[in-house]
Amino acid sequence: MRALIQRVSEASVQVDGQIVGQTGRGLLILVCAMQGDTEAKAETLANKISKLRIFQDDAGKMNLSLAAIEGSALVVSQFTLAADTSRGNRPGFSTAAAPADGDRLYQHFAAHLASLGIPTETGRFGADMKVSLINDGPVTIWIDTEAT
Structure with missing residues (x-):
């Protein structure tokens, strides 16, 4: 799994003009499940992020x-973290997990993070989301379970 984490003062996500998730001081975590990812990788990623x-x-x-x-x-959820820009100018996303697997692993990641005692809210998988944030620092970190 891949994640881009941003330390934030606040962040929110809207779908159809309605806030569906938000946070105060903490992290905005953009997550992408890749082909072959498992619940264990989702838990590894959540554990790592909670302790950073x-x-x-x-x-x-x-x-x-x-x-x-x-x-x-x-x-x-952010399937574009799977972007392959190695050929041409149009990114490819074929390494991202299939939508059903991506949704399942995204939900599992968020649930596991919450089980670690971190108050956790989410966006809506597959929706056209508008994300707002105030990046604190700025601190932005890329994590890929294949590299850890």
């Missing part, structure tokens, strides 16, 4: 995790 020490401590160093700051997460 990317929030500032009292000395101003990135030393605290999402749990340590009692932050929350907004998880948004």
Whole structure:
């Protein structure tokens, strides 16, 4: 699985003009399931993200995790993280999981993150979503379970 995480002061996602998910201080997590991904990979990714020490401590160093700051997460499905730009100018997405698998793994990832004690809200899989955020830092980190 792949994720792009952004440390945020706040973030929200709208579908058809209605807010369907939001977070205050914490993380906006864009998630993409890849072909061959499993529930175990979704859990590995959630565990890793929940423990990343990317929030500032009292000395101003990135030393605290999402749990340590009692932050929350907004998880948004983002199949375009599977983009292959190696040929031509039009990205290919054939390495992304099939929609049914992608939805299942996205939901599993969000549920596992919540089970770790992180208040978690989500977007709507497959919907045309409008995401708003205030990136804090900015801090933006790419994680791929194939590389960890």
